[in-house]
Amino acid sequence: MPAFLVAYVRWVERFNWFFGRIAMYSLIALMGVLLWGAIARASGQPPIWTDEMSQFILMGYFMVGGAYALQVGSAVRMDLLYSRWSDRTKALVDILTIGTLLFYLGVLLWGGWESLQYALQYGERRRGLWRPYMAPVKIVMVIGIAMMLLQCTAFLIRDIARWRGKEL
Template identity: 55%
Template sequence: MIRALRAYVAVVDRVNLGLGRVMMWGIFALMGVLLWSTASKAMGTPSLWTLETAQFVMMGYFMLGGPYALLIGANVRMDLFYGELSPRRKAVTDCVTVVFLLVYLGILMWGGVESTIYAFQYGGERSPSAWRPYMWPIKVVMCTGIGLMLLQALSELAKDVLFLTTGTPDRTATEGPADAL
C-alpha cells in the first residue's frame, strides 16, 4: 500500500511539475496577445479576436498552473493558527481540509464536464461575440485543469497519510517554491 501511494505521488507530482513549468511560459503568450491588441488599436484597426484570446490564454494559464501551485505550496493558507502547528498536526489538519477541496473540485468537474458535453453536443457551441470562437477547446482545458487539480489534491493527501503512517515527509517532486525557480 505504501509503495503504491509513493508511486502515485511520484507520477502525479512529476506530471504537474512538468506541466507547471511549461505553463510558466504562458504569461508570454498572454503578453503577446495583449501587445498585439494594443498595437492594432494604435494603428486604427482593432482586432476582434484579441480580448477573447487573452481570456482563453489566461484561463489556460490559471487552470493548468493551479495543480503546480498546489504542488509547490504556493496556495494561500490561513497561517494564523496553521503556522504554529507541529508537522504532525499540520498533516492531520490537511487530511481533514482536503476533503472540502475534493468536494469543491468534484462539483466543478461535474459542471465542467456537463458544459463540455453541451458544447460538443449541439453543433459546436460558440461564443456570442463578433469573433464567435468555438467554446469546446477552453472547456476541455478547464476540465483537464480541474482533473489535474483533483489528482494533485489526492497526491497531497497521500503525502500526509504517508507522513502520518511512516513518520517521514514524502516530498517526491519538490520541496517548495524555491526549488521551482
C-alpha cells in the same frame, strides 16, 4: 506506504510540475496577443479576437498552473494557528480539510464535464463578433480541474503518511 501509492504521488508531482512549467510560458503568448491588439488599435484596425483570446490564454494559465501552484506552495494559506502545531497535527488538519477541497473539485469537474459535453454536442460558441467555439476552452478547464484533483489526492497520501509518522 505501499510502493504503488509512492509511485502515484511521484508521477502526479512530475506530471503537474512539467505542465505547470509549460503553463508559465503561456504568459509569453498572452503578452504577444495583447501587444498585437495594442499595435493594431493604434494603427486604427482594432482586431475583434484579441480581447477574448487573451482571456482564454489567461484561463488556461490559471487552470493548468493551479496544480503546480499548489505543489510548490505558492497558494495563499491562512496561518493563525497552523505554524504552531506539530507535524502530526498539521497532517491531521490537512487530511480533514483536503476532503472538502476534493469534494469541491469533484463537483467542479462534474459540472465542467457536463458543460464540455454540451459544447461538443451543440457546437457552442461565445457571444460577440468573433464567436469562437467554446469546446477548446472547456477542454482545458476540465484538464486543469483533473490536474488539481490529482495533486490533491497526492497531498492526501502524503499527509496520511506524515500523520502515521512516515515521509514520502
